[in-house]
Amino acid sequence: MSLPNIVELYGVTKAFGALTVLHDIDLSIQQGEILTLLGPSGCGKTTLMRLIAGFEPTTHGRVIIEGVDVSNLSPDQRPVNMVFQRYALFPHLDVFDNVAFGLRLKKWPKDRIREAVQHMLHLVQLGEYGSRWIHELSGGQAQRVALARALVNAPKVLLLDEPLAALDLKIRHHMLAELKRIHRETGTTFIYVTHDQDEATILSDRIVLMNRGRIEQIGTPEEMYAHPRSLFCARFLGETNILSGAVSACDSDLTHVAVGRGTVKVPANGSAVSVGQNVSLAIRPEALQVRRRQGLGETTENALDGVVEDVVFMGSRVVYSIRTPVETLKFQETRSVDGSMLAPGEEVRASWRPDAAVLLTQ
Amino acid sequence: MLKSSRREAMGLALATPSFLFLLIFFIVPTLLLFVCSFWLAQSFRLIPAFTFDNYTRALSAGGFYALTWNALKNGLCTAVLTVGLSFPAAYFIVYRTRGNLLFYLILVSWFSSYLVRIYAWRVILGSNGLINTTLMQLGLISEPLEVLLFSPFATILTLTHIMLPFGLLLLVSALRDVKTDYIEAARDLGASQIEVLTKVILPMCYKGVVGAFMFTFVISAGDFVTPQLLGGRDGMTTGILIANQFRTAGNWPFGAAMAFLMLAAFLIVYLAFVRLLDLLRLAPGRRFHD
Structure with missing residues (x-):
């Protein structure tokens, strides 16, 4: 209406x-x-x-x-x-x-x-x-x-x-x-x-x-x-992780961005970008998935390996800082029922679904 | 507890010097003068007594009323002119200018002495003064206007000139408290510019207006130098009469009695002025509902 x-x-x-x-x-x-x-x-x-x-x-x-x-x-x-x-x-x-x-x-x-x-x-x-x-x-x-x-x-x-x-x-x-x-x-x-x-x-x-x-x-x-x-806008409303990189390829629906030594795939959403253009990616802290790296294979797609640097317990949720070679990422999760948390110094991998990231050209 | 009692002690310590000063140099002399007003004087000697003779003598003399009326008229005209002229200026300084340059320029007139300014007006208003010669040269008048000098007009003009910076100072500081937020809020609620003035600005700077009015009124109505030097024969005031009792006639009790009658007159003017503002709904702290 x-x-x-x-x-x-x-x-x-x-x-x-x-x-x-x-x-x-x-x-x-x-x-x-x-x-x-x-x-x-x-x-x-x-x-x-x-x-x-x-x-x-x-x-x-x-x-x-x-x-x-x-x-x-x-x-x-x-x-x-x-x-x-x-x-x-x-x-x-x-x-x-x-x-x-x-x-x-x-x-x-x-x-x-x-x-x-x-x-x-x-x-x-x-x-x-x-x-x-x-x-x-x-x-x-x-x-x-x-x-x-x-x-x-x-x-x-x-x-x-x-x-x-x-x-x-x-x-x-x-x-x-x-x-x-x-x-x-x-x-x-x-x-x-x-x-x-x-x-x-x-x-x-x-x-x-x-x-x-x-x-x-x-x-x-x-x-x-x-x-x-x-x-x-991404920075002003809520916490956000910003990654910068250059466009490496454009599919029909996914844009590939070279970030550090890896690649991030992100929905194109109709934004006109050309190969080689510098862009930013915004990923909300709660959209990340973070797992201990032990036993995981090598990957460079929509993932960053890093070390837990800081853990802030805020009651119902926990906020982590994860230092990666590219950027220090904020990661936020609701407190798990059994109370298990990652500890500072742990080696982890942060990954995310392509549609969790937003491609920003300005 | 300890903190508040220490604060009280501090407040007392800060207030004591000015209180003592006022006690010794104002309250005690005033009381002495009040007592003196019931005494008698005989050939320059004071005779302790308790008599209302001085008061009845003053009140039964027709001249006293005429001179008191002159004094009150000088005071009222000066106060109305001063407040009336300095309010728009203060408004302009507070709301329309950023700096204080204009304010300081007006205050500069304070830097010259009171007597110098009185004599300056004699030069301007006199028979061969600036105004008369200009008017004569323009052919507007054929001989000097005597009414300019040695008249109540000259007294009021000069007193207003002397008082204006005082009035401005009081009104500027009062208006500074009326932040533009209040004015905008009133405008937003549908008030015209005049309604903002009468319903918000004036009630909010009430103390400043009453202060400026009474301050200029009391000083001008009680002044005896300006009317003596500029007022002429028609401009005699009670102030001159009182000063003469103390300085030449040597009749302190009679002078004191007249001074207290003047004080009473001032109080009546004060109460009347406050009542007037209240009737005009310009006083704060009123409820308009039941």
């Missing part, structure tokens, strides 16, 4: 003086989804969100919300609301009046305001906190008030600018679940900015990965993880 687009960006470019921070961005955001703008700091994700909110004018391009070109409208005239990184709750007002701020400006009648604010405070589980002052709230509570203050205006799109960055880890995980619940209950479209790939993976319907003012890749978290289209 294809949902209508609620936000559309066409050729959005933003320059601050001589510095261009966003290059010709085209993006459609679907009604009701949680879309994450993910990327390292300075990639332009916050600027893109501020352009949608209207805090910055676009240098070129158009911002369309529900079919209306809002490019020239000020923030108060756009049907979106924002949750700020440091919440920006008004310290001179109590919780109720903070949440009521937008509705009062819209001149709602008093009893409707009271009803809407109470409903929203209950939604964020702060029903009894209306008369608290902002300085009396914990970080997590302030976060909830900020959410309520934005959502009470029934925005077409809720913009969240790294809303969990100021919270400690435990509350952060709890708030992620809360955000999902609130999203489910309100059905509002969320645009979520973060540099944290875990938050993005847990929360998003789709991720927009950004780098240096451009969109690197768009997809569901699973797609992005399984099929990164660039080295940057």
Whole structure:
């Protein structure tokens, strides 16, 4: 089912003086989804969100919300609301009046305001906190008030600018679940900015990965993880092993890459490569199979021999570093029932199925 | 426990010097003056007594009201002008400029002495001053405007000039606390630029506005040098009258009584100003719901 687009960006470019921070961005955001703008700091994700909110004018391009070109409208005239990184709750007002701020400006009648604010405070589980002052709230509570203050205006799109960055880890995980619940209950479209790939993976319907003012890749978290289209994407989302080599042959469906003294076969996936071209291969740590080398025959295909260098026990899983002549590989497996683990210094062979590797040309 | 008591001891140690200074040079003299206001003076000698004569004498003289009104008018006009002029400047400095160059340029006027600036205004406003000669040369007036100098106008103009950097300093530091996040949040929630000012910026820098207003008001209303040198006959203020009681008439008790009446008037202005801001919904810490 294809949902209508609620936000559309066409050729959005933003320059601050001589510095261009966003290059010709085209993006459609679907009604009701949680879309994450993910990327390292300075990639332009916050600027893109501020352009949608209207805090910055676009240098070129158009911002369309529900079919209306809002490019020239000020923030108060756009049907979106924002949750700020440091919440920006008004310290001179109590919780109720903070949440009521937008509705009062819209001149709602008093009893409707009271009803809407109470409903929203209950939604964020702060029903009894209306008369608290902002300085009396914990970080997590302030976060909830900020959410309520934005959502009470029934925005077409809720913009969240790294809303969990100021919270400690435990509350952060709890708030992620809360955000999902609130999203489910309100059905509002969320645009979520973060540099944290875990938050993005847990929360998003789709991720927009950004780098240096451009969109690197768009997809569901699973797609992005399984099929990164660039080295940057493979590295940014999750742990990954990167091998570099040169293309030695191209079959109809498999590309052969010379890595070290061996050969890696990888699905071509339609990427146009020519013999001799330098390419990278991305293999997830959990996609490796690692066995003790003793008793195994010689092989040079989709396998690397090495020595266990480091073992990190993480409860339900174990992470190994395996030093091979080419690269030190990360290998991850769930803890086996009998608790057996490889030990540092053991000679092992890491191998993988052809379709476990992703061929990257950039 | 130990840590908190040590912190308390530290706080006490840091606060003691300024507290002692204020006690010795402000609180004790004020109390002495207050006691003195109930005494009597006879041919330059103070006679201990307990009488309200000084107060009733001041309050029953018509002149006292006129001069006090002049003083309050000087103070109010200067405070309104200072806050009114320095708020936009402070806003511009805080939100529209990156550096502090403009701020420092305005503060530079502090580097010249108070008296020098008063005399400078005499030169500018006088019969042969800059304004009058220019206007006459342009043919706009045929003889010098006497009202420029030696009038309440001259006093207020000069006091505003002197007070402006103070007001600016207080308002800039108050506005610095109102981070742009708050302004953007209000805009995002649908506030127009004016609503951002009245519903967010002013309540959030309330202390700065009250501070700047009262600071300039008290100093200008109580000042006796500027009105004496620039105010002319119509510009006489209670401050001059009080100074005369101490310096020439030798009637300390009467001067003291008038000083405390002025203090009471200042307090009333303060309460009225705070009440006004509250009525205009510009004060923080109010609940707008039941």
